Amino acid sequence: MLETIWRAGVDRVNGYRAVREALSHGRGEGITHIAAVGKAASPMMRAALETCGTNLAALVVTKHGHGEVGLSNHPALTVIEAGHPVPDEKSLEAGSALIDFVAGAGENARLLLLVSGGASALAESLPGDMTLEDLQAMTEEMLSQGLDIHRINARRKEISGVKGGKLLARFGGKSALVLLISDVEGDDIAVIGSGTGMVPASRQADDMETHIIASNALAREACTQAADGLGLEVIVSSENLYGDVYDVAADLARTVKSGAPGLYIFGGEPTVKLPDEPGEGGRNQALAVAFAREIAGERNIHALAAGTDGSDGPTGSAGGYVTAEDWQRFAGGAAALEAADSGSWLKKTGGLFVTGPTGTNVMDLMAVLKC
Secondary structure (H helix, E strand, C coil): CHHHHHHHHHHHCCHHHHHHHHCCCCCCCCCCEEEEECCCHHHHHHHHHHHHCCCCEEEEEEECCCCCHHHHHCCCEEEEEECCCCCCHHHHHHHHHHHHHHHCCCCCCEEEEEECCCHHHHCCCCCCCCCHHHHHHHHHHHHHCCCCHHHHHHHHHHHCCCCCCCCHHHCCCCEEEEEEECCCHHHCCCCHHHHCCCCCHHHCCCCEEEEEEECHHHHHHHHHHHHHHCCCCEEEEEEEECCEHHHHHHHHHHHHHHCCCEEEEEEECCECCCCCCCCCCCHHHHHHHHHHHHCCCCCCEEEEEEECCCCCCCCCCCEEEEECCHHHHCCCHHHHHHCCCHHHHHHHHCCEECCCCCCCCCCEEEEEEEC
16 A cells, blocks of 8 residues: 555656656747756657657656656667766766767757756766766765755865756757756755756846746655555645655654644655665665564554655665564564665565566655544
């Protein structure tokens, strides 16, 4: 039941659906160039090509394993898969390709730029005094410190040649339409993809539009509708998964334990501080295990925490499923949390949640059912 509700939220903000809806009523007419960057770039591009024309010049930049086979049938389309969350050599190749694509579009070009979460790591252009190894070390350090995405992306913009409006500053065409799937708190265009789709101040008066077409709020709304269809009362729907993952788990447990029976829906993106040699897991797996610890001894509480993109940190899992009984039934939970090895503990409980790429990225969703 929790998976059904979670998937209803994710399906509502799927990149294909979001772009199709955004380009309805003729908004995609006249587009000559399409670029898509982020974890949802492939389904977003597929929708754009079907709407605007399949022979348009097009570029997709996405995460390794997130490309769609069917896109290779389009002769004018280039697909680059790159590293995430830590950039790799393909990220620099993608950054160069993205700059060339936008800057070389021509004065009569009408650009459609599609941006989703993950864009910050997937496409980068570095200053001459910075190497890929420098970028990787900086990224790994920020991730291990548990910094939130606002602070991480602010640092990324400082050194980037594509972020913070710098990409569209290179565009000399007639118009640009930017459609974004938000994976950040507050849906700030300057933070999504570190401002990869941000209109620079020098172009504010030109024909450039930006629109957020999918968000965590929209996903949680769909979860609520699915719950209603299953006869469940939604007690809470809140975007509050922010801050240290252990503090978040404790706050959520207090809310659920003191609340009425029903469904609790949470969204956002907590942070995790990592030891020098972390084990297997990601923030959603850590949240699930930490929540299991907080609800130990209760009865009839079930929870699913997962990344809406289908991935959780550097793992192949989206997140984890736990019950109030798991903490006492399976040993080693505390050690797993300390070692950032929540995934290994969830394997023992049978609670690993694996979906594969979902075609979107609106942060995380957690659904808790109290019977």
